[in-house]
Amino acid sequence: MVRLFDYYVFFGGAFILGGAIGSFLNVCIFRIPEKKSIIYPPSSCPACGQRISWYQNIPILSYLFLRGRCGFCHKPISLRYPAIEFLSGGLFVLTLYYFRLTPATLVYWLFVSALVVISFIDLDHQIIPDVISLPGIVVGFICSFFIPWVSWLDSLLGIVLGGGVLLTIAWLYELLTKREGMGGGDIKLLAMLGAFLGWKAILPIVFVASLIGTLVGVPLMLVQKGNSRLAIPFGPFLALSALVNLFWGPRLIHWYLGLMVH
Structure with missing residues (x-):
C-alpha cells in the first residue's frame, strides 16, 4: 500500500x-x-x-x-x-x-523537452533552430557517459550516421528531382537523436518517421488536389519516431523479428 x-x-x-x-x-x-x-x-x-x-x-x-x-x-x-x-x-x-x-530519467527529461520545442517550432515556421539541435548534439554525447546502454562510441557513431543518412537522402532526392526536399535542420536533428539514442536507433527512427510522414502526407496531398510540392515539416515526425524508439524501441524490434521468424 x-x-x-x-x-x-x-x-x-x-x-x-x-x-x-x-x-x-x-x-x-x-x-x-x-x-x-x-x-x-x-x-x-x-x-x-x-x-x-x-x-x-x-x-x-x-x-x-x-x-x-x-x-x-x-x-x-x-x-x-x-x-x-x-x-x-x-x-x-x-x-x-x-x-x-536513475540518471537516465534526468537525461531523457531534457531530451523530450527539446523534442517538444523543436516539433512545434518546425510546425509553425518550418525551421529547426540550430540553437537547440547543435548544442543538443554536444549535450547528447556528454550524457552518453551517464547512460549504461548508450556508450560514448555508440553516441559518436549515432552523430555521424544520423547526419550522414539524411544528408545522403537529401542529396539523392535533389539529384533525382532537381529540387530541395529536406532542410539542413532535419539533418542536424537526426544527428542530435543519434547522440542521445546511439547509432542503432537511427535507421528505425528514419523508417518510422517516413512511415508516419507518408500516412499523414498522402491524405494532405489528396486534400490539396495532388500538390506534391506541399511543404510538410519532417522534424515532428522524426521527434515522434524518436519518442517511439525511446520508450518502445526494443519491444517493437523483438515484435518485428518475431514476425519475420514466423
Missing part, C-alpha cells in the same frame, strides 16, 4: 514538474524563432501585452480557472498553451515510468 502511494507521489510530482517545464517550453516555442530572450521579459498576454501574474501562470490550472481567457483583457488564449503543458507533464511521467529514479 505504501509502495502504491509512493508511485502516486513520484508520478504526480513528475507530472507537475513536466507541466511547469512545459510552461517554459511555450515561451521557448514563441520566442526562439523571433530571436528574443527566453528569460526576459516575463510572460505576458499575447493580446494586450499585460504581464501575467504568478497565480495566473500556474500550468493547466490557471487556464481552466480563467476559462481560457486573459485575466486582464479577457481575450481568448490558445488551447495550445495548456496542451503543451499537459504533453510535457505526460512525457515526464512516461520517462519516469520506464527509466525509474
